[in-house]
Amino acid sequence: MVQLDYLSHYGPSICVKFFERFVLAGYGPFIHVYDYKTGELLNIARIFNRNKVHGISVKGDHILAYGARSLSVITIQNVLEQRTLINFEKNCHEWIIDAEFSASGESIFLLTSYNKVICCSLDGTVDGIKAVFGERSILYSGSIKVFDDERVYVNAGTVMGGVIIWDLFSEEKIYNFTGHEGSIFYVTLSDDGKYIATCSDDRSIKLWNMDTGELMSTAWGHTARIWNLQFFDNDKKLVSVSEDCTCRVWDIMDNGVVKQRDAYEVHLTKNVWGVDVQSSEMIAVTSGNDGTLKLTDLKPLDRNGDEVHVFLRNDFELDGLKLEVGEIFKGFFWLKFGLIAVTSHGQVLRYNQITSRWNAVLQDEKLSSYTMTSGVQDIDTVVFCNNNCDLILMKFQRGNGHLLSKVSLHVEEISKCTNCLVAFEENRLLVTLESPKPSDNFLCLQFDVDSLEMCNKYQWKKPSGFFSSSLCVWNDYLIVGSKLGSMFVFTFSNPQYDALMLRRLCPGDTITSVKFVETLPNGESLFSITNRDGYYLFLSINVPERRYKIVHSNKISKGFLEGAFYNEDGDYIVYGFKSDHFYMFNETKQFEIMSELCGGAHRQWKLFKNFIPGEYVLVYVKAGNIHLRRVHQRNIPQTLVDGTHGREIRDLSIRGSHPYRNGYLFCSASEDTTIKLAVFERESGIIKNFWTQRKHTSGLQRCKFISDKYMISSAAREELYLWELNTQFSTGPYMNLLKELPPSSKNPDLRIMDFDYKMLDNGNFLLATVYSDSAIKVWIYNSKTNEFNLLIQGRYETCCLLNVALIHLHERDILLVGPTDGHLVYWDISKYSLFHFSEVANDQEGAEESHLLPKYDGRILVHKAGIKDLAVRVTSGACFKAYTVGDDNAVAISTFSLNTAGFVSGAVSCLEDRGGASTITSLDLIEQSDKLITTSVDQNVRVYDISSDGLILELKTYTTIADTGCSAVLNESDKAFLLIGGVGLSVAKLTKLR
Amino acid sequence: MGKSSKDKRDLYYRKAKEEGYRARSAFKLLQLDEHFHFLDNVTRVVDLCAAPGSWSQVLSRRLFDESTSDTSSKRIVAVDLQPMFPIDHVTTLQADITHPRTLNKIMELFEGEKADFVCSDGAPDVTGLHDLDEYVQQQLILSALQLTTCMLRKGGVFVAKIFRGRDIDMLYSQLGFLFDRVVCAKPRASRGTSLESFVVCLGYNPPAHWTPKLDVNASIEDFFQGCDIGRLTLDDKLPSYTEEPRDIAEFLSCGGLGSFDSDATY
Numbered sequence A: 001m002v003q004l005d006y007l008s009h010y011g012p013s014i015c016v017k018f019f020e021r022f023v024l025a026g027y028g029p030f031i032h033v034y035d036y037k038t039g040e041l042l043n044i045a046r047i048f049n050r051n052k053v054h055g056i057s058v059k060g061d062h063i064l065a066y067g068a069r070s071l072s073v074i075t076i077q078n079v080l081e082q083r084t085l086i087n088f089e090k091n092c093h094e095w096i097i098d099a100e101f102s103a104s105g106e107s108i109f110l111l112t113s114y115n116k117v118i119c120c121s122l123d124g125t126v127d128g129i130k131a132v133f134g135e136r137s138i139l140y141s142g143s144i145k146v147f148d149d150e151r152v153y154v155n156a157g158t159v160m161g162g163v164i165i166w167d168l169f170s171e172e173k174i175y176n177f178t179g180h181e182g183s184i185f186y187v188t189l190s191d192d193g194k195y196i197a198t199c200s201d202d203r204s205i206k207l208w209n210m211d212t213g214e215l216m217s218t219a220w221g222h223t224a225r226i227w228n229l230q231f232f233d234n235d236k237k238l239v240s241v242s243e244d245c246t247c248r249v250w251d252i253m254d255n256g257v258v259k260q261r262d263a264y265e266v267h268l269t270k271n272v273w274g275v276d277v278q279s280s281e282m283i284a285v286t287s288g289n290d291g292t293l294k295l296t297d298l299k300p301l302d303r304n305g306d307e308v309h310v311f312l313r314n315d316f317e318l319d320g321l322k323l324e325v326g327e328i329f330k331g332f333f334w335l336k337f338g339l340i341a342v343t344s345h346g347q348v349l350r351y352n353q354i355t356s357r358w359n360a361v362l363q364d365e366k367l368s369s370y371t372m373t374s375g376v377q378d379i380d381t382v383v384f385c386n387n388n389c390d391l392i393l394m395k396f397q398r399g400n401g402h403l404l405s406k407v408s409l410h411v412e413e414i415s416k417c418t419n420c421l422v423a424f425e426e427n428r429l430l431v432t433l434e435s436p437k438p439s440d441n442f443l444c445l446q447f448d449v450d451s452l453e454m455c456n457k458y459q460w461k462k463p464s465g466f467f468s469s470s471l472c473v474w475n476d477y478l479i480v481g482s483k484l485g486s487m488f489v490f491t492f493s494n495p496q497y498d499a500l501m502l503r504r505l506c507p508g509d510t511i512t513s514v515k516f517v518e519t520l521p522n523g524e525s526l527f528s529i530t531n532r533d534g535y536y537l538f539l540s541i542n543v544p545e546r547r548y549k550i551v552h553s554n555k556i557s558k559g560f561l562e563g564a565f566y567n568e569d570g571d572y573i574v575y576g577f578k579s580d581h582f583y584m585f586n587e588t589k590q591f592e593i594m595s596e597l598c599g600g601a602h603r604q605w606k607l608f609k610n611f612i613p614g615e616y617v618l619v620y621v622k623a624g625n626i627h628l629r630r631v632h633q634r635n636i637p638q639t640l641v642d643g644t645h646g647r648e649i650r651d652l653s654i655r656g657s658h659p660y661r662n663g664y665l666f667c668s669a670s671e672d673t674t675i676k677l678a679v680f681e682r683e684s685g686i687i688k689n690f691w692t693q694r695k696h697t698s699g700l701q702r703c704k705f706i707s708d709k710y711m712i713s714s715a716a717r718e719e720l721y722l723w724e725l726n727t728q729f730s731t732g733p734y735m736n737l738l739k740e741l742p743p744s745s746k747n748p749d750l751r752i753m754d755f756d757y758k759m760l761d762n763g764n765f766l767l768a769t770v771y772s773d774s775a776i777k778v779w780i781y782n783s784k785t786n787e788f789n790l791l792i793q794g795r796y797e798t799c800c801l802l803n804v805a806l807i808h809l810h811e812r813d814i815l816l817v818g819p820t821d822g823h824l825v826y827w828d829i830s831k832y833s834l835f836h837f838s839e840v841a842n843d844q845e846g847a848e849e850s851h852l853l854p855k856y857d858g859r860i861l862v863h864k865a866g867i868k869d870l871a872v873r874v875t876s877g878a879c880f881k882a883y884t885v886g887d888d889n890a891v892a893i894s895t896f897s898l899n900t901a902g903f904v905s906g907a908v909s910c911l912e913d914r915g916g917a918s919t920i921t922s923l924d925l926i927e928q929s930d931k932l933i934t935t936s937v938d939q940n941v942r943v944y945d946i947s948s949d950g951l952i953l954e955l956k957t958y959t960t961i962a963d964t965g966c967s968a969v970l971n972e973s974d975k976a977f978l979l980i981g982g983v984g985l986s987v988a989k990l991t992k993l994r
Numbered sequence B: 001m002g003k004s005s006k007d008k009r010d011l012y013y014r015k016a017k018e019e020g021y022r023a024r025s026a027f028k029l030l031q032l033d034e035h036f037h038f039l040d041n042v043t044r045v046v047d048l049c050a051a052p053g054s055w056s057q058v059l060s061r062r063l064f065d066e067s068t069s070d071t072s073s074k075r076i077v078a079v080d081l082q083p084m085f086p087i088d089h090v091t092t093l094q095a096d097i098t099h100p101r102t103l104n105k106i107m108e109l110f111e112g113e114k115a116d117f118v119c120s121d122g123a124p125d126v127t128g129l130h131d132l133d134e135y136v137q138q139q140l141i142l143s144a145l146q147l148t149t150c151m152l153r154k155g156g157v158f159v160a161k162i163f164r165g166r167d168i169d170m171l172y173s174q175l176g177f178l179f180d181r182v183v184c185a186k187p188r189a190s191r192g193t194s195l196e197s198f199v200v201c202l203g204y205n206p207p208a209h210w211t212p213k214l215d216v217n218a219s220i221e222d223f224f225q226g227c228d229i230g231r232l233t234l235d236d237k238l239p240s241y242t243e244e245p246r247d248i249a250e251f252l253s254c255g256g257l258g259s260f261d262s263d264a265t266y
């Protein structure tokens, strides 16, 4: 017998609640308890057998958890200490919309979806049922407001746009508000009893006067349905969350007008369900479909000193400085003591952040008009350069900003300077100057970091198409990002040596940053690169051998990229602009760190480190004034748990060849069009995400590791991508698109439903793809040329093909296809494939025409509807078995064999037609123990013993993952790990019982 | 079921246009009937959640073909939240089927006569909360069933759209108490990639001890409280967690394997 233990569960979280120093979150059938100040997960308690926790109420030490037709009254102690509380679960005959304790805390009220309130004691004894007469159509929302023992109101939102407010004890209707259109998704009454706030399908929020029934105001802002709404800050504000992924804060004015104050992008994929605010600290917690629990600081400016400091012209005058009419700021640089700024009239000004005073450092004609400002924070140095090639370097004392040294020089080598960049590494200060003239050299000056005297001069011939835009110095090399997505590597020790040219590394134009990441013992070095058009890549370069390779590339979801780096936690942080906002985004964990309305990328701006890990300063000029926005290290964590995809996971694949860190790498492919590369920990099942690949433009269909370094993914629009995985680097795994499968037309609209492969020698492989229009193609991939060549093409009939397998049997190649008509259809393709193995692999000149696939050699009817998943095992030299599950709820085993004449024939050898209450979506084989595992939409995982050729059900367990759609298995010698995907993801361990 | 460009390429969409049906859904009913022949010899039918009306069109054509002479006893009533363009021989009603008053109105239109066939192709707006969406869908089916128990003749047939989700086996089990045979049927015209299928309940045969009673102040759950079909009932105390009976229904695919596949794209 076998045992299945669930290690972890990730999925939608519908409700969140602050309670003392805790955040309680309904997370599937569990409640998670976190200390929100430290982010520590204190406990995960299973509350319900099957239902999800939709809401949590707290009174004293008691907790009332409810969801669907379940509820439970427990204590905070229980939830903090126990792993399972399912013994406390009670059921109700109708869906519970809201549940509350009475004022005394001695009884509870349950509002059901038919607008009735069941009043019962804490042990579930029903004291009575309350309702208003005649209104029995279904509700989507509602809430109970308890003021005292006599005053309890029920606020019910109907599907037809009505809001019914009634008195619980008198069972009398007080109001029926009909102002909204469509279903009402939330209704809530303020603590002071003054207002009722409602939100609906129509995307508006309405505020009603509880005394008069008058509609006070309607507020707009959300761009999709609004799911939840809470009063906070002594009923002075509202917070709302929506399908549009945002959380918004609204001010309630004295006259009852509701005005949007802030909007936060809190979750990435559709639907934020839960929200609560800790008013005393102004922190919001939100939860959504992506399973992330996000903390948002609603007052970062006050608390952290994240203030935006604006320096008005008046401020300078107060400090005895004078700015002429028309004198504007041309540049600035942030140092330990404060800011250095230069004006269009050549004034260099210094701001001391301790004394908050400005004073003048220098006035120099050379710095008027066109000046470029940069510097190096580590050595407290600022570098100015004008377009006549005059350079001024200034070094300041770290603590007080006194000018320590200053050097001016004029560069003769070039006639004009249009770009001046600065780089620093291990006591080398380098300044590059570039002229617009192609025949001028690219100039690089090295300065002594103490005296600022020039100590070296390098000149390189400019390659064609060279325009320096970003700089990185590393060992003997100067790496320059350029326009047209190109990069150039110059050698200091040998300026005669031609630059290593890396042209068109990514779509788009200007490379905005180049950063050294790490070096391997073999001399390969990894650099992170961003370009303005939103791409970032990791490039592994071996300069002496003049080799380079892109090991990772991706595009951010929207906006421009100006730079990126790894932070202290090893998360990849990107920053740039989204229309008129500057933003910083945690790309690893997928959340926005900050955003600042600064007017857009065309302004003068710069992001600086602020000398403390995790702290930054954004300086920009807006309306002629310098703005200083500090981004402090948060004193609360930004997420409590990092989730996964916000939409259905369609496929999962584990890289089983080697462990990675304390577990295994895997990919998840989702309806949200992204693929995530993550690792699950063997012991705990904890998942850590590395990358979210956004290359696909349509919902994913399949993903599969075909070797330790190749992965293939497929989707609609005939998208099939071959990815290469790289696990050599310590910063994390990297994954890069190697090749796209050529589509059949310019505007492809077929879906690649499935594929299978067969590895050949030298990294080449055979690939079979099946399509939604019944087409079948077999390709050969040549790793030397990185090309797919079509070998065979044809079609089955007219129906969609769902599965394909390539089987190598006794020197023969069999193609097996599972269409929606429930058949298993097969072809012997040996005469095309075998011939080609040797030929094509060796010599790929002049791809010849593909062969036409003839009518199938045979087919057998296995299922009454579409085959959802297929696995094949060759059992002997001339025999294989096909395991299938279908839309018809059946599991089947079919046996195929080659007869002496070499023909294939097959028959169903075993069929379980009630293998699930609904569609069985996936199956996996556990190799060493002859088990077959299925998952189905009825949320059951079934394990069959197949050692005797039959299907003997050994285990059936409930999975907490809704819309169960896929699974993947990793076999270890004595156990197996199972990943289950659907709306969420869970990790389970399968062990044999002795 | 919007008319996206995908639908336009769909063969059923084209076929519906050719044959004058308002929606491709017509073929789902036709394929179900092709297998079960539940429309042979029926005279009085109710089509719930009927807009835009392609099922009503199918029913109208079947009940009132040229050969029929005596049409006096025949009746088709179609109900939807949405307004519907008129269809020959079909009485349309714009109303919410979850409201008991709507059910009263339908019964009035039948003047006390029983119906031979009740169908419902209803689907609520989805929120994205899987369990809630499944619950609301099941409530829609139970509403239809509520009407069915009030006016379907013994031996009659009930057909309803279902989404085979987590708790569908509970519904199968409950329907099993009311009908001789419960089948889950998937017409080929319904996309294999969607969870949609149809529950076909043959031979209405309610428990002898139970008389359905419509009450405008009772919810659907209240309505079934007296009827012993395995639904949870509310007593003096909320019960501890109990597994309600579940049952896997027989699965059938209809429309013939040779008919068009609605998942195929061209």
Ligand SMILES: C[S@@+](CC[C@H](N)C(=O)[O-])C[C@H]1O[C@@H](n2cnc3c(N)ncnc32)[C@H](O)[C@@H]1O
Pocket (backbone or CB within 6 Å): B001, B022, B023, B025, B026, B048, B049, B050, B051, B052, B053, B054, B055, B056, B079, B080, B081, B082, B095, B096, B097, B098, B121, B122, B123, B124, B140
């Ligand atoms: C898929 S369509 C029906 C198509 C129809 N069978 C045909 O062939 O034209 C589903 C219908 O269910 C209706 N519906 C949903 N909830 C309803 C309710 N509570 N009462 C009445 N109709 C409802 C919707 O208005 C929608 O028109």
